Amino acid sequence: MLSNGVQMLLAETRTQEDVAPSVAPSKVGRALNSYLATQAKVRETIRDSAAVANLAPRTEAASA
Secondary structure (H helix, E strand, O other): OOOHHHHHHHHHHHHHHHOOOOHHHHHHHHHHHHHHHHHHHHHHHHHHHHHHHHHHOOOOHOOO
């Protein structure tokens, strides 16, 4: 059972959601495209960083 404060907060949130205007589908599409493009850039950066790390000399291992 939720406390009275939590119940009131949930009720207020639901009320605000009910009266909030909906987002235009075109904006959702643009946001999704932006997210996918950013995700691809992050993957590319990680891949490039891993490639550079694999090329770097292993000075720690050599000195051990």
